[in-house]
Amino acid sequence: MSEAALQQAVSASKENEFLSFVLGNEHYALDITTVKEIRGYEQVTKIANAPSFIKGVINLRGDIVPIVDLRIKFNVGEATYNDFTIVIMLNVHDRIVGIVVDGVSDVIRLSEEDMLPPPEFGVAFDSKYLHGLADVEEHMVILVNIESLITSNELGLVETKAQVVEG
């Protein structure tokens, strides 16, 4: 993907802010405008017949919100839950979804030039869910296209909506 998506991601302003987080040993980042809040992991209510990476639902001030563990989905790191496990609450297309991550590190500012095209392999995420890569303080940060990931059929979080068409 996709020059177009990359363009789209950065066209709003020269510099975009990303929230970086850790899954296993890898550093990822997602567009901060999709983040609703960050909270600790709490006990979920399981949903019958859901895939294992959908942990269940929680009560987010009256909204029943599903919690997805990306570590299970993409087989990175270990899916352990302790007091330090973090859930990033995302607001994508008027839906709220929580994703479980090992930790949240920083808010980073990236301009278009900082972004490198994503590799075809070697990353847990399919490249169609990625904006690209960036080098931040000696780390490689993988920029996730969280909107296309959350609405993808692969996660199966959304019933009727077709997958968001790239570009």
Place this chain on the structure above:
Amino acid sequence: MTIDVNQFHGVFFDESDEHLQDMEQLLMTLDVDAPDPEELNSIFRAAHSIKGGSGIFGFDALMNLTHVMENLLDKARNQEILVTSDIVDIFLQTLDVLKDTLTAYKEQTELPQEQIDASIKVLEETLANASGQVVAGAHDSPEQNAEDETNEIEGFGFFDEEETEAQVKSENSADDIEGFGLFDDEATPTKATSDAEKKRDTSKVDEGFGFFEPENLPVKTESTQPAAPKQPIVKPVKTQPKAAAKEAASIRVDTTKIDAMVNLVGELVITQSMLSNVGQEVEGQVGERLQLAIDELQRNTREIQESVMSMRMLPVNMTFNRFPRVVRDLSSKLGKKVDLVIQGGNTEIDKSLIEKLVDPLTHLVRNSIDHGIESPEKRLEAGKSENGTVILSAEQKGSSIIIGIIDDGAGLNKARILEKATQNGLAVTPDMPDSEIWQLIFQAGFSTAAEVTDVSGRGVGMDVVRRNIESIGGRIEIESSQGEGSAFYIHLPLTLAIVDGMCVSVGDQIFVIPLLNVIESFQPTASQVKTLGNDKVLWIRDQYWPLVSLTQLMQVDDGITEPTKGIVVLLESSKKRYGVLVDSLVGQQQVVIKSLEQHYKKVAGIAGATIMGDGKVAMILDADSVAANCTTIPNEEVSL
């Protein structure tokens, strides 16, 4: 500046619907021998408001029709013509056409032009006959049109003060005040101008709106002033306070706002119960004081909850009120004499239910009159009074509303239903209990009417009725006795937002089973549990019941799977009766239904979720969908 006039269409349609309903009601109650001038006035005002609004929005067909209707009404209220029951009939027919026209505009479908023209013709003829005058035609003379338009415009506060004063003299202007509701307080003068400018596309209104141009203002004054002295000045003064009082009595609020409020209050209830959990842990004097405060909070939250819920509630009369008309039309068409009695019309019910009740109720009432009530001759033969009675009743019982449609007609014909069922290939025996026989009429394609009329008899109705009612979480019961009449009872939940539930625990999870579906719960003995292939069935109440293990169905870890160790809750869904196996009962409570689909998707067997007192999420079972999941053979076939 561009303003989308369409944003006001919704309000206009709503208001016009209300006006039409009001007119219908008033016409139905109008005493033909001694018509109340005030009532005729109200009918006139309603017609006039629709005309005004449709003029503003360029709904010409609607405006033309209401205009002629208004002329006739005007004559009637000034006692220039005598209102006869024929004229009332004509008005009622016109109302039907108006409704269709309004719907056509609303849904942007083709206008029922033929009916409109026919209606206008009938009205004009009536007008000509009654008053002996030749009526010019549906289209206004330019002058008249101008007068109307300027009257509407006055509502925007657009004209100078002296201009308005001149207007008040015109009798119509006061009536038009109702039309202001269309624009609420948003109707700033500037907006009105642009609205008006937009309007200019619609050719017919053109002349009227020409007056908006400042240089044309004097012309307008000239054109209206001759019309002004026509009516006494007293009249508008009389009607004005009434309109004002009406507006103060209620406000129009978007239901989504109220829903948001209901949600928030639900949250408040949860927070309050969390607080009281914490409060119990505090000891000593502080603890006592805290407890007092929490008790107070609890009372207040409950009151807030009740009053918020009541905002969504409307009297059942909103639905019932249309039936005097239905009964009148139908009985005269069928040559039957029917009295309609409405009981408990003030019973309140959730707004969303009211709308969905209309179709099934109409169907049932029509059925009662068509099939239930006999012709006057037959009634006299059977030793009954000539007039049949249909009772529409509503009452609240606990957390459900029971709506009854009761007639004193012939009752359901058991022999014919059984015959028809055999014809349709249904397995029936004559010694089936009555209640089961009556349920047969809800099968698709089942009509026992001897002949198909345009009223009923096609057999498409009753299954739709049942489906409609089930879709709003209700069920329908029939009582009937041959020769004495039949009664249909619709049981409905009080509201769709809150459900009375039985909380059960399975493993470490809590599930809520709607109380409406629960028959009983008990701990089964080993002798009651039988094995049928891989499935377990229960023998109780002289019947075999399929048994569903919630632990397995909901994939809960550590739940009980051995029936004798857990509790079985017997459930009744619309399709099947079955038992579900749970670990234990936790208690009964009202829960607020939350959508799972809002942020996730539909889950089989689950109707929604709710938030328990400790802030945790619990799933609400959907008895119907669980029934579809239970693979065991249904009870009928199990019986040996």
